[in-house]
Amino acid sequence: MNLTDLARVHDDDLGDDPAGQASGAGARTLLTSIMSEPPGQGGRPRARRLRGPVPWLASAAGLAAAATLVVTVVVAPDGPVPNPSPTTASPGIQPSARQVLLAAASAVMKVPTSGAYWRTTTISGMDAISPDRGYVIRRRFSREEWLARRPGAQSWWISQYLGAKPLTDEDEAAWRKAGSPTEWRYPLDMTEYVGVNSSEVVRAAAEEKVATRLRGKWKGSGGTLAKERITWDEIRRIPSGERELRAYLEQRITAHAKGGGNDPEWRESALQGSCMEVFSLPVSPAVRASAYRILATFPKMTSLGKVKDPLGRTGEALGYQTRDSIRAGTNQIVMVIDPETGMPLSQSSTSTIGLADGRTVEVTGFWALRRMGWTDEKPSLPAKRD
């Protein structure tokens, strides 16, 4: 998949579509109507106002920031990151996914409810196969997100590329055999690859931290929900009852998906995604608990027992499979929860891919939460700015 594929419709597709014909009924009616008025009338029309406080509605065209919730990442002065091992489930009797989620719901911690910034620190990783398709490399990234509560105050992201290296011992051996490259250049045609962009150059070395000043619609926003930025006031008004929260999320999803959100599978996925977004927002424990209860109603979620998450922390794992729409396989989605605090630790998605020598390997993308909460500290901004 590439950027061109993200276009909902191509001009060429419109060539076969009645709506796309300049000679068609729609286009003709429009043209006739416009030309029924005298030309050049009234000079330049002024751009219409768009002032009022419609912050996220206004971003209709730019449903930006979807990533943000999950995109909180950071600083990680730590060493090697253990592989996620969702398959090392504990033996014996496991609680059901529903039990795990309901337990998490009752455990959700009380956290301080105010501060100058809502701070989230995350590490994310993405596996890619080498350009010669000989081994797997893992890239890691960190991000701190500092969302200012005070109107007008500046919000920041502090991001850092933590470098790339072969994933397993086997990958490392193959990497050495290939001459221990410290840079990987990818071709234009990415059909055989995962985890990187067309023509991308991946480097082994970590980079310095970069501060990004959040502007525009990010001003006065405390995150995203249903892929739209959400203001602090809206966050405060998110309903805490399970039924009310579900209705609220569904309504936001519908507002966002206007025109094409009728596919039930898509809607279910969107609802799950929104519940996950809720965990990253500065909401009350009651709201978080309701989000867990909503997740507990999804039948396809299964319990995977105790596992280590991608940062090596132990938690209760839940997962399910999704179809990979690009390749024919499936993705195993795993969510790890800290049963003590009821907070999510990580999410990952793993799929398999074949290497040039016929070996089949697992590649994973993950996101792991290191810290989240209100703080009165100030971000320590690196010199480098985005």
Next chain:
Amino acid sequence: MGSDPHGRFVDIYERAYRPILGYVLRRCEDPDDAADVVAETFVTAWRRIDEIPPGDEARLWLYGVARRTLANHRRGERRHQRRTAALREQLAASPALAAPPPGEYTQLGRAFAGLSDDDRELLSLVAWEQLDTEQVARTLGITRNAVRVRLHRARRRFARTLAATGIDLPLMERTAP
């Protein structure tokens, strides 16, 4: 120009209608809103017929108008309801628009959606409208050099965002971008 604004406008409209419709549909989720934005774009063009540059540049000029119209359009606003009834009917029946937008929950799609409006627009003009540097410069009213610099930065930020997006629960797909 414009001894015959009517003839000229019909000419421009016939050439630019599909590219402008495509441009708007790719950036506006709701087809009814899209119809309204297309109408507003051409209404503006008709009012400013004397400012429209000749040749293919008319299309680039119209992209610029469409871009500003989109930015100012409020969801659900239907200023041109009457003019667009037939077009809306056609769009409602269009098979190309029946499915949810592609990549909505893919890593690539979400990373792309997470870019700033400016970065996204720049990359879209290249990937979707297939404009070259010169054409992007004309569309945005900036220099070619500025386009090169901004494109470079936008691509870098996109690569970074894509990487940082990592996972997104239910749907993050391990797409091969």
